[in-house]
Amino acid sequence: MSPRARLVVLAACLVTGGLAILRAGPPAPRSADAPLHEFSAMRVHERLVSLLGDGSPHPVGSAANAAVRGRLVEQLRALGLSPEELPAFSCSATGSCAPVVNVLVRIPGTVPGPALLLASHFDSVPGGPGAADDGHGVGVVLESLRALLADGPPRTPLMAVFTDGEEAGLLGAHAFVKHPAFAEVGAVINIEARGTGGAARMFETSDGNAALISAYAAGAPRPSAQSLSYEVYRRLPNDTDLTVFKRAGAQGLGFAFIGDVRRYHTPLDDLAHLDLGSVQQQGDAVLGTARALLAAGVQAPAGNATYVDLLSLFVLRWPAALDLPLAGLALLTLLIAAWRTARRSSARTVSSEYVRSWPRAIAAAAGSTLLAALAGALASYVMLAAAGALTRPIGTWPAGLMLSLAAGATAASALAVLALRAVARRVGSRALALGTWIVWALLAGVLAVMLPGASILLIAPAVVAGLGLVLAGESTRGQTLACAAAGALAWCLWVPLLPALTEALGLNALVLGLLAGWTWTAASPALADAAGETHARRLAIALAIAALALGVAAAIAPRVTTELPAKLVFFELHDTATGETRHVLDTLIDIDGLPPEFMADPWRADTPLPWSGRTMYVSPPFDGEGGGPTYTQHTTTAQGGLHRITGTLKARPGALSMIVVMQADTVASLAVGGQMLEVANLQRGPDGARVLRLHGPPAEGIEIEAEVAGDAPWVLADMIPGLSDASTKLLTQRPFDRVPYQTGDARIGLRSIRP
């Protein structure tokens, strides 16, 4: 390839990579006076201002939860709908229970058939107001319902459920799948958030998703989705309401944005931090997909799609059954091109003094892909480790996440370019292109079998390269075009993976560098400097200089800030057995930057919560508030070696949850509020303990029935949000970049009983 041809290939890759970064974020929110058939994030904002009221956390069972539900019902009535409130006592298999009240609306279709269900949850964690998680989801469904009603009566039946108790263990969803209305549901669109901004992605789907993906592709004006994310998500322990709906037989699509995850489940998940651009992208996608599904009807699931969005412009997709044939097509065309090249050129020498046979040249080129990926991983790892060593470790979720990502990826690029150039200048562009794309095609075939959703990222560019190179024949211009087109497609698919995977899984220097190095292989024909040329070397030097500057910036950037803080929870822990109250400080592992007085005498490290094995810091006793949960035994009858007991568990007034810790092998059967629970499935605590959680415990208490062996004690705890006046001084010592998380600060009372 001439220097100019190489520049064309390089420019094609860099420009599409840059475009991919620019297009990776959300759009601007649409104003409140946008046309009524459109989705407007500003209208959602107005709804949330009234829905969330004073911004109190509204966990299941709280008065604030009932108030939010009341305002939700009002907003639905104002849309002309007739919301139903569905109370139920719901338990998850892992032993989390609560009285929940789901809100359901049903809009009949003009043609009977399975319904489309829009789902979001209206409860929040106790530790934050849940404006994004999942207030925005409620707002998106309300605004979508408004726009859909403006279209006239839907062809397909439409439902919306606003679940309660999602944060307590998907309890509203567990209750709703038992409700008769769920039998009418064909497909679900579920809306979630983890964090307060970032691209709104369609990240989760179900088996047989081809029709759903078609609807999404047709309906989402700025799509952000790839079948890879479903493969990744399936392997993570995270669940959403959609998981429950899917297990109960529905198909579905899951939408979420996951940026600025440090605000997730904290007081900073508030309206002020909610990115309305993310809401706009989410809402556009939900409304568009719902419109497409309502028009086409909900089809029975049939066949999976493999899909990926291109620059958020459209969704490239095909039936998953075509993955292997397409990978085969790519390989076949590339082998034909390689064979032709070898045959026509065998008489001539290869444009290199080192490699004199085409098969060897192509093999060396193929090896360069591995070399580049490893060089990238090494450089990224060294860069981020060095930046951490210079100041302090960067960690998985630094406040400057994207800065650290840029430093690692640029360092990876520098070394990968250098490694690729070393091979490229020996074997030349043509061999490099063939060798590289043959590896892509082979790996595509492997992934098509092992990780099907991911294969499209390799198949699409490899097919373009194979067809392009075969069609180009001996035309150098044609070869340049084929390399530029395949490289550009590869970069527009792979570059957005770096921020997307980092957002989803946290900063991982090795993975980041590996992906960056691999992405450069698609541009490798551009790096074949001829003898005496230094273009590619100068590119590597420029990248290295940029990486150094970014590395220094990443080293000195703060790891946490007031806007992206770390977590610190204070408890007042009262033990009714000793009568003592102590402060407990839960850092959730991240102890960096804590005032040392909390971690030294007279405080001590311990595991004070009987249901958690986590090390926390415990103060000496102070003069605090007493009290705790109570248990009243009603009956006990001996039965074989077992005691059959019934009793009432009661929390203190104001408590939002109760916890019961028991030993698995001492409880043969267990029923709570009339619901049987499998003791072996209960959440595990330390030392073989099983943990039962009761959220929103009713004032009159909750009935429990069990068959117990021996007289092993149970530990009861109740948790009241907020701290007493005795902790005012302590709260002023919370560092400015630490916020409560999840449960929030709380008073805990412990009582040991023998049932």
Ligand SMILES: [Zn+2]
């Ligand atoms: Zn949520």
